[in-house]
Structures are given as structure tokens and as C-alpha cells.
Amino acid sequence: MLETEVIRLQAALRKKDVLLRAKEKELKSYYFAISHELKTPLAAMKGYLSLLEEFHVPQFTSEAIQYIDRLRNNVTRMQQLINDLMEFSKIELLETDCQTIPFGNILNETLLELQYSIHYNQVKIIQAPDYPAVYCHSQFLIRALINLISNAIKYSRTRTSPEVEIGYIEDELFHKFFVRDNGIGISKPEQAQLFQMFRRLKRKDGVDGTGLGLVITKRIIESHGGEIWIHSRKNHGATFFFTLPKY
Numbered sequence: 035m036l037e038t039e040v041i042r043l044q045a046a047l048r049k050k051d052v053l054l055r056a057k058e059k060e061l062k063s064y065y066f067a068i069s070h071e072l073k074t075p076l077a078a079m080k081g082y083l084s085l086l087e088e089f090h091v092p093q094f095t096s097e098a099i100q101y102i103d104r105l106r107n108n109v110t111r112m113q114q115l116i117n118d119l120m121e122f123s124k125i126e127l128l129e130t131d132c133q134t135i136p137f138g139n140i141l142n143e144t145l146l147e148l149q150y151s152i153h154y155n156q157v158k159i160i161q162a163p164d165y166p167a168v169y170c171h172s173q174f175l176i177r178a179l180i181n182l183i184s185n186a187i188k189y190s191r192t193r194t195s196p197e198v199e200i201g202y203i204e205d206e207l208f209h210k211f212f213v214r215d216n217g218i219g220i221s222k223p224e225q226a227q228l229f230q231m232f233r234r235l236k237r238k239d240g241v242d243g244t245g246l247g248l249v250i251t252k253r254i255i256e257s258h259g260g261e262i263w264i265h266s267r268k269n270h271g272a273t274f275f276f277t278l279p280k281y
């Protein structure tokens with residue numbers, strides 16, 4: 035009796051999983067199609083803006099020139115959003131693309147990509163004495179780390195001694211990592227919105243971005259079978275923890 039019940043439950047779960055995956059696929063192709071369609075008219079808008087700037091500026095008032103400038107900024111922002119949405123829609127982890135690779139190598143590549151920003155903002159990077167090897171899609175994991183570490187830099191660079199630590203905590207079932215900074219931090223109510231699409235927190239600190247970085251990061255970590263969460267207090271830095279299953 036109990037056994038048939040378990041089998042029935044397993045079958046129901048499998049069915050739900052298949053339906054969910056199909057829905058997710060549909061949604062992703064929808065994002066992709068929209069992003070793709072928006073790209074062409076936006077490029078055209080940018081082209082016309084360049085023509086206006088190049089050949090017609092003498093006829094414009096200084097107010098009109100200011101509007102053109104704002105238009106250009108908005109078009110650029112929209113292009114960033116579209117690129118991020120396209121990136122998001124392309125995240126699909128195939129078993130064949132995964133391999134066991136030392137986390138230290140992944141981190142080195144990430145830090146190399148962020149070299150300029152680290153140097154320019156004079157950020158102290160603290161690493162763990164040792165990292166394990168992880169089973170992952172290296173390019174996706176690098177993308178997730180770039181997002182976390184670039185946020186840590188972006189939101190701590192106004193401090194006198196900005197510091198970013200990439201740590202590792204031994205755990206029984208999971209590899210547990212964290213990215214900690216000593217920056218502006220995030221209040222509890224704001225934390226609830228962090229991983230939602232287009233929920234860029236409103237701040238007057240002039241930092242740019244589309245607000246999709248953490249959504250993409252969460253998607254990458256979860257598609258590896260891991261989890262991501264945050265510990266933070268406003269003005270007391272932020273720590274993003276994430277796990278990857280041990281295989």
C-alpha cells in the first residue's frame with residue numbers, strides 16, 4: 035500500500051517537473067523573442083540620434099541638445115536591458131557542458147576580468163587559503179561570480195578601504211562559498227526584492243546597471259542545484275552566500 039503510494043507520488047512529481055520545465059522553456063523563448071525584436075528598432079533610434087548630433091546640432095537650442103543627450107542615455111540603458119534579458123533566456127545547463135574544475139581557477143579567471151575595476155577602485159581582495167574543486171559549467175559560474183564581485187566592488191567603492199572577501203565554508207552536503215564586502219549594505223525590506231526581475235533598488239548614489247545581475251546569478255546557481263541568499267545590514271556591508279552540490 036505504502037509502496038504504491040510512493041510510486042504514485044513520484045509519478046506526480048515527475049509530471050509536475052516536466053510541465054514546469056516546458057513552461058520555463060516557453061517563457062525563456064518568449065524573453066528571447068521580445069529582446070531580439072526590440073534590438074533592431076533601438077539600433078535605428080541610436081543611428082538617427084547620431085545623425086541629429088552630427089549634422090543638426092547648430093540648429094538646436096541648448097535645451098534640445100540636453101534632451102538628445104537624455105534620449106541617448108535611455109536608448110543605451112534599454113540596450114543593456116535587452117542584452118541582459120537575452121543572456122538570461124540563454125541560461126540552460128546541459129550536463130555535457132559541466133566538468134569538475136578547481137574553484138580557484140574559476141576565481142582567478144573572474145578576478146582577471148575584473149582586474150581594472152579592482153585596481154581603479156583600490157579594492158582589497160581577500161581569498162580563502164584553499165578552495166575545493168566543483169562540478170560546474172565554468173563560463174556560467176564565472177558569469178555569476180563576476181556579478182557578485184562587481185556588485186561588491188560597486189557598492190563598497192565609496193568606503194575609505196573597500197574590501198571584498200571570497201570565502202569558502204566546508205559543509206557536509208554542499209560546497210558553501212560567500213562574497214562579502216564592507217560597503218553600503220542592504221536593508222531587510224530591500225533584501226526581499228533583490229532577486230526579482232527589474233527590482234533595481236532606488237538609490238541616489240548614481241551607480242548604473244539594469245538590476246538583472248542578481249536574477250541571472252540566482253538562475254545560474256539554482257540550475258547547478260545550489261542556493262543563494264544574503265546576509266546584510268544597511269551601512270554594514272553585504273555577504274552573499276551560495277552553495278554548489280558535492281558530487
Ligand SMILES: Nc1ncnc2c1ncn2[C@@H]1O[C@H](COP(=O)(O)OP(=O)(O)OP(=O)(O)O)[C@@H](O)[C@H]1O
Nearest residue numbers: 185186189219234235243244245246247248249272
Ligand atoms: N553587494 C551589495 N551591496 C549593496 N547593495 C547591493 C549589493 N549587491 C546588490 N545590491 C543591490 O541590489 C540591486 C540589484 O543588484 P543587481 O546586481 O541585480 O543589479 P545592479 O548591480 O543594479 O545592475 P547590474 O548588475 O545589471 O549592473 C542593486 O541595484 C543594489 O541596489
Ligand SMILES: [Mg+2]
Nearest residue numbers: 181185243247
Ligand atoms: Mg550587479
